[in-house]
Amino acid sequence: MHVMILGAAGMVGRKLIEKIAREPLAFGRPVTRLTLADAFQPPVPESLRSVSTALTVDLAGAGAADRLIEGRPDLIFHLAAIVSGEAEADFDKGYAVNLDGTRALFDAIRQAGLAASAYVPRLVFASSIAVFGTPFPEVIPDEFFTTPLTSYGTQKAIAELLLADYSRRGIFDGIGIRLPTICVRPGAPNKAASGFFSNILREPLVGEEAVLPVSDNVRHWFASPRSAVGFFVHAATVDTARIGARRNLTMPGLSALVSEEIEALRRVAGDKAVALIKRVPDPMIERIVAGWPTQFDAERASSLGFKAETSFDEILKVHIEDELDGRIA
Numbered sequence: 001m002h003v004m005i006l007g008a009a010g011m012v013g014r015k016l017i018e019k020i021a022r023e024p025l026a027f028g029r030p031v032t033r034l035t036l037a038d039a040f041q042p043p044v045p046e047s048l049r050s051v052s053t054a055l056t057v058d059l060a061g062a063g064a065a066d067r068l069i070e071g072r073p074d075l076i077f078h079l080a081a082i083v084s085g086e087a088e089a090d091f092d093k094g095y096a097v098n099l100d101g102t103r104a105l106f107d108a109i110r111q112a113g114l115a116a117s118a119y120v121p122r123l124v125f126a127s128s129i130a131v132f133g134t135p136f137p138e139v140i141p142d143e144f145f146t147t148p149l150t151s152y153g154t155q156k157a158i159a160e161l162l163l164a165d166y167s168r169r170g171i172f173d174g175i176g177i178r179l180p181t182i183c184v185r186p187g188a189p190n191k192a193a194s195g196f197f198s199n200i201l202r203e204p205l206v207g208e209e210a211v212l213p214v215s216d217n218v219r220h221w222f223a224s225p226r227s228a229v230g231f232f233v234h235a236a237t238v239d240t241a242r243i244g245a246r247r248n249l250t251m252p253g254l255s256a257l258v259s260e261e262i263e264a265l266r267r268v269a270g271d272k273a274v275a276l277i278k279r280v281p282d283p284m285i286e287r288i289v290a291g292w293p294t295q296f297d298a299e300r301a302s303s304l305g306f307k308a309e310t311s312f313d314e315i316l317k318v319h320i321e322d323e324l325d326g327r328i329a
Helices: 011-022 046-051 064-069 084-089 091-115 151-168 196-205 225-237 258-274 283-290 299-303 312-323
Strands: 002-006 033-038 052-056 075-078 122-128 173-179 210-212 219-223 248-250 254-257 277-279
Touching: 002 011, 011 033, 011 046, 011 225, 033 046, 046 052, 064 091, 075 091, 075 225, 084 091, 084 151, 084 283, 091 122, 091 151, 122 151, 122 225, 151 173, 151 248, 173 225, 196 210, 196 258, 196 312, 219 225, 219 312, 225 312, 248 299, 254 258, 254 312, 258 312
Parallel strands: 002 033, 002 075, 033 052, 075 122, 122 173, 173 248, 210 277
Antiparallel strands: 219 254
16 A cells, blocks of 8 residues: 655655554555655654655645655655744735645646546545634534635635545545644744644643733644544545535534643642743734634544544643653753
């Protein structure tokens, strides 16, 4: 089985690679070839070196998608994207990568299928709850329409429509995963507008200060990195006939206030950790976050077997186990 991960150097991409290294049969059959691509050099675990090719490539670059699809991967994870805050700040870059790069990938698969009619790969696309925008109900049902209020959300929503149409036409067997905000993200802060949700937990857990740019009563929708990897692995093997024409699914998650995050941190690491959170309001971040959804009824995804955490204590436990070797400062 030939698996390709686009955006392999990103957080979810790296964790998906680690999952494959730990569980060679994660997709039901052996991975005999692994293509890893990103704008930065993707990591390759030692146990996968014999089957892996790591490529530094800009998906939006001329001819890049065609070259990537030449190897006819059976399973494609499309995780490559410009994150929300950067896509809002740099209009051209956001559309070039998140929309033009995605369209180039989809059409490269179409052209490969015209050359070899039996080629219809499974494609799992990383979408986002940013496809929804206000006004919306307190709990957003699966049937609710997408009206994004950011460039990033718009780019993801357009890609969702393309994925559904290309799947309808039999070009590939696609499934779009609308990710909650992933928390706690490991590593250094990135340019995502949602990054502070992780920062206010990750940094205090290792004795460092973190900035909170919004009020404590902001509510949002969360899942851990471990759950995110689980979403993608499950999407690789789920029977898409059960999904039907509506190929994009909102993932289950946890609806929580910033104050509930902080109280979970207090229970785990005490008042000393909480005191490291510095409140510095940022009007731009506040404006972006105000247009994001806060809670979903993810019945379709749940009925198909997708699962996530149900408390912030669980999310913190995952981070401490997976990133801190079970220890905190």
